[in-house]
Amino acid sequence: MKKLSLSLIAIAALAVGASTAAYADAEATLKDSKCGKCHAADKDKSGPSWKKVAEKYKGKADAEAKLFTHVTTGPKIKVDGEEETHAKIKSTDEKAIKEAIAFILKN
Numbered sequence: 001m002k003k004l005s006l007s008l009i010a011i012a013a014l015a016v017g018a019s020t021a022a023y024a025d026a027e028a029t030l031k032d033s034k035c036g037k038c039h040a041a042d043k044d045k046s047g048p049s050w051k052k053v054a055e056k057y058k059g060k061a062d063a064e065a066k067l068f069t070h071v072t073t074g075p076k077i078k079v080d081g082e083e084e085t086h087a088k089i090k091s092t093d094e095k096a097i098k099e100a101i102a103f104i105l106k107n
Contacts, residue, residue, distance in 0.1 A: 022099050023099075027103065029089065029090075029097070030100050030103070030104075033088075033090040033100075034087070039053075041107055042107070053067070053105070063105060070086065071088065071097065071100075074088045
C-alpha cells in the first residue's frame with residue numbers, strides 16, 4: 001500500500017512538472033510573438049485579455065481550432081474602430097502553438 005501511495009505521488013509530481021514546463025514554453029512562445037503588446041492575462045489592452053478570450057470560448061468544442069486559425073492566419077480585426085490585420089504567431093511548431101492556446105484558454 002505504501003509503495004502504491006509513493007507511486008501515485010511520483011506520477012502526480014511528474015504531471016505537475018510537465019504541466020509547468022508546458023506553461024513556461026507557452027509563455028515563451030507568446031512573448032517571442034509579442035502577443036503582450038496587445039494582450040495581457042487579466043486586463044484589456046488594444047486586444048482582449050486572455051481571461052476574456054478564455055471566457056468567450058469556455059465550453060466550446062471548437063475553441064482550440066478557432067484560436068489556432070486566428071493566430072496562424074492573420075485575420076482582419078477591429079482595433080479602436082479601425083480594421084487591421086492581426087499579427088501571426090511567430091512559431092511554426094504546431095505543438096508550441098497549441099500549448100500557447102491551451103495556456104490562454106486556462107486563464
